[in-house]
Amino acid sequence: MEGTIRVRRKNAFRKTNEMKVTKNWQKWTFAVSLIGLFIAQWSCAPDPGEALNDRKRRENEEEIKAYIAKNNLNAVKDDVTGVYIVKTKSVPTGQTPVEGDEMRYYFVQQRLDGLVVDSSETAAKIPGIVTIGAPTQGKITARLYNGLQLLKEGEEAIILAPYDPTDNKSGNLLLPAYTPVRYDIKVVSVRTEEEQIQDYLVAKGLTAAEKTTSGLRFLLTQAYPDSALVKVGQTAKIKYKGTLLNGNQFDANSTGADFSVGTGAVIAAWDEALVKMREGEKATIVLPSAIGYGTAGKSPIPPYAPLAFDIEIVSAN
Template identity: 35%
Template sequence: MRKLFLPILGVVLMSGLTACMKSVDSSTEQYTQNDTDIKNYVTQSNAQWTPSSTGLYYRTLVAKPTAKQAAVGEEVEFTYKATNILTGAIVDTTIKGYPVYYPLGVNSILPGLEEGVSLMREGETTALLIPSYLGYGSEAKKNLPAYSVVRFDVTLNRSRTQDEQINEYITAQKFMNIESTGTGLRFIRTKEVAGASTPGIGQTLTIRYKGKMLRSASAFDSTGTSTFDAVLGRNTYVKGFEEGLAKLKIGESATIIFPSTLGYGTTGVVSNNRYVITPYAPLRFDIELVSAK
């Protein structure tokens, strides 16, 4: 296929939370120094910290023991402040009113931060002491030299399933007359043509389309004002697109929204070592069926 679903636009990961990782052996000077710095910090804090098997230390500051725990594949919404544990200087922080949204389990943010968030429940605030081999590694950041321990104070606002993401998106967009299918597809016909014919399997459809992730402002792929010829029923495209396209009559338009089980699943789409479509991402497509032959 010439264009549909190719990774051509956009980077969706938070650059401030990624790092050029360099493996650190437990016998190295950096590992030993990180371990010493963390243990000194824990002692001086006069508080209870819990070590994990990876070297992360965490401490719950605000507990919500009966709240929902974050799960792999869900979109987590959180805020954070990162500081240098030796100086207390701020390394990075979210801006008020602008939380981070991230599909948990993608393993594309700092390993220590992802591990910490996975331990949290909605509404909790947790402090994380992240050694360099689970953090920024050899990369120096503002107020943080290379191979340094960083503290993250994280508040987990929400963890949402794909169905929850889709339903909230539909409500926010004020879509009406939504048809939900047994597969999880949501079909919203935006232009109806009375008496128009429905194309059959094997026909070549001339279409226009635009595809985007629900939280992305820009499309990852689009025909623009041009058109594209797609053959119906050959399972050439992702399941959600095939299903939505088959429901259109000639001359009609629709918005289709579907979960990653009908899209790119747990793999996503990668270009230049960056996700253009993340794993576990629900997708929206706006499609116009121009003609069929």
């Protein structure tokens, strides 16, 4: 009996050890599996040293390249802006935009999955407007602005653009943050300041205006030849109205305000125009930004803006 008990105890002990070994093996195998899974995930994870913006930009590039391949597009990457362009209508003789030029255009913005998120009022024939060198004045995104500069007057193109750090990265329901986009663009016109002024003079019937060496257009609309000429150093009381060439009024005084003449107290165009006038006279002047508010502008006058003024000299002394 005692021998039988010892055998049973020995068998029980052996089974217990075998169970412990089995459980330890299972634990070890599970641990190894976890380590393997971690290593696999880590190898596929983004480089922790890569900045978020750089990683998103790289991912956008991959999405755009896949989109180009899928749609068999003959796209060319612009190395300066990083956008991809597919010209669907080329106009080699079209006017190339340079700083200070006004561009009018139509556009449709969509995600790469085809969802349209924004567009100009194409159906109503109201183009978007931007001045090169002053994109914020047109409330235009950096990606659209970069694409426009790659086109000439009359050209049409598809622009594929990764996110731009100067755009709003917060995103929205239609266009989440860091989303690549497609723009379909048609450039209606590219006009220099001089061309804008010429168009305005024709439209307003002011083609008889004198053009001075500074680019000022001066047209006397009410003459008093017997009155005294305004002189440098005098203080002139002036009634005036100032507008952008699109007709938007930015300033006016109908009762008369005092200005020092020829001392730099007013814009250069005024200093030039006032000494060409006499008390009681009226004139219309149209001027380039170089003798107005220049490349910086002055709110609400945008940069590079040609302007028009109606001026009346009430008195000068």
